[in-house]
Amino acid sequence: MRVHVTGLGVTAPNGLGVEAYWDAVLEGRTGIGELTRFDASALPARLAGQVLDFAAEEHVPNRLLPQTDVSTRFALAAAEWALADAKVDPAALTDYDMGVVTSTASGGFEFTHREFQKLWSRGPRYVSVYESFAWFYAVNTGQISIRHGMRGPSSALVAEQAGGLDAIGHARRTARRGTPLVLTGGVDSAFDPWGWLAHVSSGRVSTGTDPGRAYLPFDTGARGYVPGEGGAVLVLEQAEAARARGAHRVHGEIAGYASTFDPPPGSPRPPGLRRAAELALADAGLTAADVDVVFADAAGVPALDRAEADAITAVFGPRGVPVTAPKSLTGRLLAGGGPLDVVTALLSVRDGVIPATAGTTDVPDDYRLDLVHGSPRGAAVTTALVLARGRWGFNSAVVVTAVPD
Amino acid sequence: MTRRVVITGIGVRAPGGAGTAQFWDLLTSGRTATRRISFFDPSPYRSQVAGETDFDASAEGLSPREIRRMDRATQFAVVCARDAVRDSGLDVGALDPHRTGVCLGSAVAAATSLENEYRVLSNDGEKWLVDPEHLSPYTFDHVVPSVMPAEVAWTVGAEGPVTMVSNGCTSGLDSVGHAVALIREGSADVVLAGASDTPITPIVVACFDAIKATSTYNDDPEHASRPFDASRNGFVLAESAAMFVLEEHGSARRRGAHVYAEISGYATRCNAYHMTGLKTDGREMAEAIRAALDESGVDGTAVGYVNAHGSGTKQNDRHETAAFKRSLGEHARRTPVSSIKSMVGHSLGAIGSVEIAASALAIEHGVIPPTANLHTPDPECDLDYVPLVAREQRVDTVLTVGSGFGGFQSAMVLRRPGTAGASA
Amino acid sequence: MRTMTIDDLRTILVSCAGEEESADPRADISDVPFDDLGYDSLALMETGARIERDFGISLPDEVVAELRTPRALLDLINENLAGAR
Numbered sequence: 001m002r003v004h005v006t007g008l009g010v011t012a013p014n015g016l017g018v019e020a021y022w023d024a025v026l027e028g029r030t031g032i033g034e035l036t037r038f039d040a041s042a043l044p045a046r047l048a049g050q051v052l053d054f055a056a057e058e059h060v061p062n063r064l065l066p067q068t069d070v071s072t073r074f075a076l077a078a079a080e081w082a083l084a085d086a087k088v089d090p091a092a093l094t095d096y097d098m099g100v101v102t103s104t105a106s107g108g109f110e111f112t113h114r115e116f117q118k119l120w121s122r123g124p125r126y127v128s129v130y131e132s133f134a135w136f137y138a139v140n141t142g143q144i145s146i147r148h149g150m151r152g153p154s155s156a157l158v159a160e161q162a163g164g165l166d167a168i169g170h171a172r173r174t175a176r177r178g179t180p181l182v183l184t185g186g187v188d189s190a191f192d193p194w195g196w197l198a199h200v201s202s203g204r205v206s207t208g209t210d211p212g213r214a215y216l217p218f219d220t221g222a223r224g225y226v227p228g229e230g231g232a233v234l235v236l237e238q239a240e241a242a243r244a245r246g247a248h249r250v251h252g253e254i255a256g257y258a259s260t261f262d263p264p265p266g267s268p269r270p271p272g273l274r275r276a277a278e279l280a281l282a283d284a285g286l287t288a289a290d291v292d293v294v295f296a297d298a299a300g301v302p303a304l305d306r307a308e309a310d311a312i313t314a315v316f317g318p319r320g321v322p323v324t325a326p327k328s329l330t331g332r333l334l335a336g337g338g339p340l341d342v343v344t345a346l347l348s349v350r351d352g353v354i355p356a357t358a359g360t361t362d363v364p365d366d367y368r369l370d371l372v373h374g375s376p377r378g379a380a381v382t383t384a385l386v387l388a389r390g391r392w393g394f395n396s397a398v399v400v401t402a403v404p405d
Numbered sequence: 406m407t408r409r410v411v412i413t414g415i416g417v418r419a420p421g422g423a424g425t426a427q428f429w430d431l432l433t434s435g436r437t438a439t440r441r442i443s444f445f446d447p448s449p450y451r452s453q454v455a456g457e458t459d460f461d462a463s464a465e466g467l468s469p470r471e472i473r474r475m476d477r478a479t480q481f482a483v484v485c486a487r488d489a490v491r492d493s494g495l496d497v498g499a500l501d502p503h504r505t506g507v508c509l510g511s512a513v514a515a516a517t518s519l520e521n522e523y524r525v526l527s528n529d530g531e532k533w534l535v536d537p538e539h540l541s542p543y544t545f546d547h548v549v550p551s552v553m554p555a556e557v558a559w560t561v562g563a564e565g566p567v568t569m570v571s572n573g574c575t576s577g578l579d580s581v582g583h584a585v586a587l588i589r590e591g592s593a594d595v596v597l598a599g600a601s602d603t604p605i606t607p608i609v610v611a612c613f614d615a616i617k618a619t620s621t622y623n624d625d626p627e628h629a630s631r632p633f634d635a636s637r638n639g640f641v642l643a644e645s646a647a648m649f650v651l652e653e654h655g656s657a658r659r660r661g662a663h664v665y666a667e668i669s670g671y672a673t674r675c676n677a678y679h680m681t682g683l684k685t686d687g688r689e690m691a692e693a694i695r696a697a698l699d700e701s702g703v704d705g706t707a708v709g710y711v712n713a714h715g716s717g718t719k720q721n722d723r724h725e726t727a728a729f730k731r732s733l734g735e736h737a738r739r740t741p742v743s744s745i746k747s748m749v750g751h752s753l754g755a756i757g758s759v760e761i762a763a764s765a766l767a768i769e770h771g772v773i774p775p776t777a778n779l780h781t782p783d784p785e786c787d788l789d790y791v792p793l794v795a796r797e798q799r800v801d802t803v804l805t806v807g808s809g810f811g812g813f814q815s816a817m818v819l820r821r822p823g824t825a826g827a828s829a
Numbered sequence: 830m831r832t833m834t835i836d837d838l839r840t841i842l843v844s845c846a847g848e849e850e851s852a853d854p855r856a857d858i859s860d861v862p863f864d865d866l867g868y869d870s871l872a873l874m875e876t877g878a879r880i881e882r883d884f885g886i887s888l889p890d891e892v893v894a895e896l897r898t899p900r901a902l903l904d905l906i907n908e909n910l911a912g913a914r
Contacts, residue, residue, distance in 0.1 A: 043537060063847040063867060066875070067680070095677065096692060105549045116523045116608055120530030124450050124611040125882060129875045131612040133680045133810045136512055137550070137571035142811025145675040151689055154675045154813070155579060158551045158569040166568055173586065190548065193534045194526065200537070201544040258592075261567035263502065264559040272564055275503070334549070391545070392555035394567060616874060617890055681871060 003172045005251040007086025007235030009078035013049035013330045025355045032211040037191045045205045049228025049331030067130040069108030071189040075140035078233035086235040090148040099152035099179045101171040103163035103186035105334035108134040110192035152179040160390030164338030169257035180241035186335030187231030199227040217298035217325045219360040225300040231336020232343045251346040255401040256284025262393030273395040274311035280397035292381040295341040297389040298325030309367035318368035328358040338388040345384035410585045413662040414493025414650030416485035420456035432774035433795040441626045452619035454626040456643025456750025476515035481646035482601035493650035506565035506593035507558045508584040510576030510600030512754030514550030517606045565593040574809025577757025582671035599648030600758040631778040632715035632744035633786040640716040643750025647758035665765040670701030670818035687728025690814035694732035697816040705733035712764045712805035715744020743791040747777040757807040764803040771799045846872030859900040
C-alpha cells in the first residue's frame with residue numbers, strides 16, 4: 001500500500017511555515033545566532049539555531065499555554081499548519097481513522113527544568129499539576145491527538161537525531177496496517193541553561209563564534225555541530241484514502257524506510273548507516289541509480305562526516321550522487337531534524353532544485369562526495385534519500401519519491 | 406503467511422524479589438511489596454509510599470563503569486535483558502546481528518540521574534542558571550533517553566532496528582507491540598523487548614502529589630495499593646522492569662526453544678479527551694481490546710483471564726471496568742480480572758511489560774494472581790477481581806491492558822502455545 | 830482584612846489555566862459554571878494549589894472538587910481568609 005504526504009508544517013530556526021523556511025533555505029539565510037534565552041556569555045559554546053519569531057500566543061490556544069513546554073508549542077503549531085496544508089478537517093473524519101506518531105529527544109525540558117527549580121528551591125507544593133505530562137516524551141502525541149480528536153493508533157519514539165525518521169517510518173507502517181491518516185514528525189528544544197549544558201556535555205557542540213562558520217559539515221574545518229530547535233510535522237495518508245477524500249495536492253510518497261544500529265563500541269564490525277540506506281532503497285523497490293539527491297545526516301564532526309561519506313560512496317560510488325545538508329542553516333534539531341529534511345526533500349522534488357550546504361567550502365578530496373555547496377543546484381528530483389544518525393548508534397533512512405499528477 | 410511471534414525468555418526486576426521466580430512467588434502468594442519510601446525522606450510529600458526494588462547493581466553483574474554511566478532504569482533494563490536471553494537459551498554468538506532488534510519502553514527514563522545532577526548543578530535550585538563546573542559527562546545521556554535501548558542492544562550486539570517507545574504509562578505494552586510488528590513485517594527475527602522505569606525520585610513523587618493521583622495511605626504502606634476496593638485513593642508509585650526475548654515462531658521451534666506464550670494480538674488507541682482524565686465509558690480502551698482480539702482471531706469469550714491496568718485511582722478502575730463490559734459483554738462477568746499493582750505498585754512505563762510477564766507466567770503455571778488488598782469492592786466495580794488469594798486455573802488466553810497519560814489505551818492478547826489458532 | 834475579588838480570582842485562573850480566546854474580559858463570570866468556562870479538574874487543582882501557597886490557606890481537595898462556579902470557589906477562599914486572620 002502506498003503512503004502519500006499531503007500536508008507539511010514547519011517551525012524552523014530560519015523560517016516559520018513551509019514557504020518562509022524554503023525561501024530561507026534557497027537564499028542561504030541562516031537561523032544560527034547567539035543564544036538569547038539566557039546569559040550564555042561565560043560558556044564556551046554560544047551559538048544556536050533558535051526559533052525567534054514564534055509568538056506562542058498567536059499559534060497555540062491560550063488554554064494550552066500554561067501546560068506546555070516551548071517544544072510542544074512548536075509541535076502543536078506545526079501539526080495545525082500541516083493539517084491546513086492538507087486541507088484536512090479532522091472533525092469530518094472518523095476518530096479512529098487518524099493516528100499521531102511523533103518523536104522528541106528531550107521532551108518538555110525547559111518546562112521540567114522550571115519545575116525542578118521550584119521543587120528544590122521552594123518545596124514540593126510548588127510543583128505544577130502539569131509537570132506530570134508536560135515533560136514526558138509522549139506529550140506531543142497526546143496533545144496533538146486531543147487537539148484534533150485523533151483516536152487511532154498513536155505512539156512516541158525516541159532515538160536522538162534518528163528518532164524523527166523512525167516516527168515517519170512508523171507512521172507509514174501504521175497507515176499500511178489500516179489507519180488512513182497519520183500525523184507524524186518531530187520537534188525538540190532544550191535551550192534553557194540546563195538543557196544547553198546537556199547539549200554541550202555531548203562533546204560534539206561547536207565552540208565556533210561565527211554563525212556562518214561554526215557548523216561546517218563535510219568541511220576540512222568541521223569542528224562540531226550547532227544545536228537547533230523546532231522541527232516539522234507531516235500529514236501521511238493512505239494513497240487511496242487521500243484520493244477518496246479529494247486531497248488537492250500530494251507532496252510525494254514515503255516510498256521506503258529502514259533503521260539499523262551500529263555494533264557495540266570497539267567492535268570491528270562496520271557501522272550501520274550504509275545498510276540503513278540500502279534497506280530503505282530495497283524497501284522502496286529502488287536502486288542507488290534511481291536516487292537524485294541524498295540529504296545527509298551531516299554531523300559536522302570530522303570522524304562522523306568521514307564515516308557518512310564512506311557509507312554514501314559505498315552505496316552510490318565516488319561522487320555518484322549529489323549530497324546536501326541544508327541543516328547547516330538551522331543546526332541539528334535532534335528529533336526535528338529528520339522530518340525537516342524530509343520536508344526539504346519534498347520541496348526539492350516540487351521545485352526541481354537541490355538546496356546548498358551552507359558554510360562548507362572545502363570538502364576533503366578523499367570524502368569523494370559531490371556535495372552541493374555555494375549555491376543551490378537546479379536538478380530534476382524524483383527520488384531523494386534522507387539519512388539520520390542518532391548518538392549511540394542509531395541509523396535511519398527514508399526514501400521519498402515524486403508522485404505524478 | 407503471517408509470521409507469528411512468541412515469548413521465549415523473560416527477565417523481571419520488581420519490588421519484593423530479585424528475579425522472575427521470586428516475582429512470581431510474590432504474586433501467587435498475594436503478598437504486597439509496597440513500603441514507606443526509603444530512598445529519600447518522604448515526609449514533605451503528600452504520598453510517602455512506593456514499590457521500591459532492592460537492587461544491588463554489582464551483585465547483578467554490572468561493572469563499576471556500567472554502574473557509573475547507566476541510570477538506574479538502564480541498569481534494570483540491561484540486567485533484565487541478560488536474564489531474558491539466558492532464560493531463552495539463545496546462543497548470542499549464533500544470533501544474526503542484522504536480524505536482531507531492541508524495543509525498550511520507558512515513561513520517565515533517567516529521572517533519577519537527572520534529579521541528582523540537577524541538585525549538584527544548581528546547588529538545589531539556587532539559580533535558574535546552572536553551574537557548568539559541575540557538569541557530568543553523562544548529562545546528555547540522561548536528557549536523551551535513547552541511550553537505554555542502545556545499552557540493551559550492546560548486551561547482545563543487536564544491529565537491526567533499535568528504538569525506544571515512550572508512551573507514558575502504556576510504554577511497556579506498546580514497546581512489546583512495536584517489537585511484534587517488527588518481527589511480523591520481517592524487519593527482525595529476534596527482538597529484545599520490554600520496559601523499565603525507576604521513578605521513585607522527588608520530582609516524580611511531587612508531580613503526582615500535585616495531581617493527587619497517588620495513595621495517601623502513608624500509615625499503612627503495605628496496604629496502600631487497593632485496586633477496585635471502595636477505599637482506594639490513588640496508585641502507589643513503583644520501580645521495575647521486564648524484558649523479553651521475542652522470536653519468530655518458526656525459528657524458535659527449530660531451535661527447540663521453550664515457548665511461554667504467543668503474542669497474538671495488540672492494539673492501541675487514544676482517547677483524545679484529556680492529558681490525565683478518563684471518560685467513564687471506557688470507549689477507547691474497549692476499542693483497543695476489540696482490535697487486539699480481532700488481530701488474534703478470537704472473540705471475547707476466548708479470554709480466560711484479564712490482567713487489568715487496575716491502578717487504584719478512583720477514575721481508572723471504573724473506566725476500565727466499563728471498558729471490559731463494553732468489549733467482552735456478558736463474558737466480562739464470568740472472567741477473572743486482577744491487578745498485580747496491588748502487590749508491586751505502578752511503575753509507570755515499565756508496568757505494562759511487567760504485566761505481560763505476569764500474563765505469560767499465568768499461562769505457564771495455570772495460576773491467576775490475585776488482587777491484594779481488595780476487601781470491599783467499589784459497587785461500580787462489580788466484576789470478579791480475584792480478591793486476596795491466587796486461583797489455580799488453566800488459562801489459554803490472557804488479555805492485558807494499560808491506560809496512561811496522554812490518553813493512550815492499549816491492549817494485548819497472549820495465548821498458550823498449541824491452543825486452537827495459536828502457534829504450536 | 831484581605832478578601833479576594835472575582836477579578837483577582839479570574840486573573841489567577843487565567844494564569845494557571847488560560848482562557849478561551851473568545852472570552853470577554855469584562856463579562857462577569859461569577860456564576861458561569863467552570864465546565865462552561867472550560868476549566869476542568871486539573872485547572873482547578875492548579876488554581877487551588879496556587880491560592881493555597883500565595884495566601885497561606887488550605888482548601889480541602891474534596892471540597893474544591895465539588896465546586897461548580899467561580900463564586901462558590903471565591904466564597905470558600907474568602908471564608909478561609911477570614912478564618913485565617
